[in-house]
Amino acid sequence: MQPETDVEGGATGATGATDADATPSAREKAEAVRESLSARDGVLVAFSGGVDSAVVAALADDALGDDAVACTAKSETLPDAELDDAKRVASEIGIRHEVVEFSELDDPDFVRNDGERCYHCRTMRLGRMYEAAAELGIETICDGTNASDPGEGHRPGLRAVEELEVRSPLLEAGIEKEEVRAIADDLGLSVADKPAMACLSSRIPTGLEVTNERLTRIEKAERVLREWGFSQFRVRDHDGLARIEIDPDELDAALNHDFVVAAREHLSDLGFEHVTLDLHGYRTGSVSPEGDESEPDESSERDAEPVVADVFDAEYPTR
Structure with a gap:
């Protein structure tokens, strides 16, 4: 045991005593x-x-x-x-x-x-x-x-x-x-369980320029997810395609018809030509080299294998 x-x-x-040799x-x-x-x-x-x-x-x-x-x-x-x-x-x-x-x-x-x-x-x-x-x-x-x-x-x-x-x-x-x-x-800090939040540029695939327009629409796109009560999510901006990542534990809620309609309409109004839900769920650094994704003032997000940066140039099976 x-x-x-x-x-x-x-x-x-079993007695609750701490091992004297423990770190x-x-x-x-x-x-x-x-x-x-x-x-x-x-x-x-x-x-x-x-x-x-x-x-x-x-x-x-x-x-x-x-x-x-x-x-x-x-x-x-x-x-x-x-x-x-x-x-x-x-x-x-x-x-x-x-x-x-x-x-x-x-x-x-x-x-x-x-x-x-x-x-x-x-x-x-x-x-x-x-x-x-x-x-x-x-x-x-x-x-x-x-x-x-x-x-x-x-x-x-x-x-x-x-x-x-x-x-x-x-x-x-x-x-x-x-x-x-x-x-x-x-210490009684309210953020003890707060999910890591990386800077907005981490939503833009490596090689695609970071612009104020892209950053602004990402922030506005993620606002609707926050308003719907999701806690761990990202909207990845693939230059015209929005790829929504939501924690696997929250994917059922993401399939709610009302949310789907609201997300599609809201993100389309922001200028995204396509709005998709990534069935892999939320993964840190999924558009960056070797899983790089850092918070604004600290580094704490990691893992995940990189995905295709340009989804429009990728070849997909048709069957």
Whole structure:
């Protein structure tokens, strides 16, 4: 019989006693992060409002109080709903929250949307964070990269984190994704079970230019899915064809006739010539190299095999 796991991540036997030789629990790792942050004069946390950056922000706030700042970078790739959520979560934590603006579309390398798109995005986004930190007199920038992120598919954004010498407290403490969620739950954060939400450009197949028009219609297309109560979804923009991905557990609801009609009419009004439902269901990074799909300020989505980028050029069997 396998030992049960307690909320702190330690192995317990029938008596509930933790094995003295067990690796540090999630709570102990969180305390290590809190102590390491307390040694800093101040920190600015690259803050998306997702569970990873929320945990870092909460621990930084505990450690440093007014000397900790959460910073969200607003751009065309960040849905308005996610910005609103980031503001709500920062308020929930009680940490000072700053919103700065920049545009990835100013960089032709990002617009080109090659396999290094996330590298260009992260470099610009974190560069804007450094500018904000300098204005506040803060030297240390932290992000929400966790120990599950490195080595998971094509992750060029992590190279930007390393090059810019951004601290990743969760990674440094060896805190993996499930432990992040356990810590968030322990801290009473409402985002403990929040699904990962990647930036809007991740919905555009590699090689197809990222434009404001495409980003806008993707955001509006996904709004109707959110309004219908779906929790994990994407609308992939294949230059005229909208491919809706919904979590397999929610596919039955996606086949509801009223939803089908509403989605078709809404997305057609946005300019999509064809509206399809992917029967594979939601898969992270399904239009990007090796499953690359990153959140605006942290890396946490992965897996999935790439699919055909240009569905109009693909050959399909007729029988």
